[in-house]
Amino acid sequence: MSVVELGRFMHDLADASGRAILPFFRAQFGLDDKARGGAPFDPVTEADRAAEVVMRRMIRDAFPGHGILGEEFGSERLDAECVWVLDPIDGTRAFISGLPTWGTLIGLKKGETAVRGLMHQPFLAERFTGDGHSAKLRGPAGERTLRTRRCADLSAALLATTDPRLFAEGEEAERFRAVQDQVRMTRYGTDCYAYCMLAAGQIDLVVEAGLKPYDIVALIPIVEGAGGVVTNWDGGPATEGGRIVAAGDPRLHEAALRRLGA
Structure with missing residues (x-):
């Protein structure tokens, strides 16, 4: 798969996970505490699980030799050269509070190096992508290149x-x-x-x-x-x-x- 095709596939993952998550945002849904009543509170929702299931299925179909590490369903083939690293809802506390400061994280490691990453905020229709050499934001206002600002102190x-x-x-x-x-x-x-x-x-x-x-x-x-x-x-x-x-x-x-x- 070419670099362009890989980028398109990551956007496909974002599309699919967003469709799985958005029906639950600012709605009534099931909520579990992974800490089982202990401290700190560690929530997980039906949306987390649904999104990770669909992303794992797509990765297995497209890249059967790749590994996967996800927050909700553990790891498989971590010894593979390429490993997908998934967090379906990073910011679950914000999600269950109705605040749009959560996102779906889709990362790809090659060996020990993080080579590509995407953060998708489907409610705001924003996607942040990067490959370590350049980074972009795709949102309602179009696409633009991202640059950090200078601040030495x-x-x-x-x-x-x-x-x-x-x-x-x-x-x-x-x-x-x-x-x-x-x-x-x-x-x-x-x-x-x-x-x-x-x-x-x-x-x-x-x-x-x-x-x-x-x-x-x-x-x-x-x-x-x-x-x-x-x-x-x-x-x-x-x-x-x-x-x-x-x-x-x-x-x-x-x-x-x-x-x-x-």
Whole structure:
């Protein structure tokens, strides 16, 4: 399959997952807690499952030799050269609250490298795509190339994180606050949308912890394709998740790493 055909297939996955998800958005639907009443609350909906089922079926039909890692139904063939990494609804808490800051994440890894990514927000009809070299937004206003903005200093930066409770009390939370105390403004509740807004030049820095591969793999080629940097807090690869820092400007990334104690 050519690069063009692969890109078209990823959009086909987005189309199919969007059709599975949208009937549930701002509607009554079943909701389970994967934490089984423990803390923190970890919701999953019928929409999550329906979207992942249809994407897995399409990938198996088109690429029977590829692996799949998904949030809802686990992994298969992770030893394959190419592995699809899926999160049908990243931002389930936003989804069940009727807020459109969730998205479907579709990533492709080749070996240990995230080579292509797509974030689809079907309610807003927006798709963010990237291949590590370029990134684009396709939306109601048409298609445009994404570029991060220049911001070298923490004092001028807009920081986003999904929830301050992502950070374990003690050293991890203190390291996050060491960054937060230096920035101009912090926004919460952003999930995958923060990384896409970073790629679009609206946000400068994202710092998170406790992420899984399906939370970040699709977003890496988008951010990097727009000129940004995504690593773990030690400055290493982000594809396995964990503690993540993404910045639109490499100078800001270095400043954030220093505050995080890397």
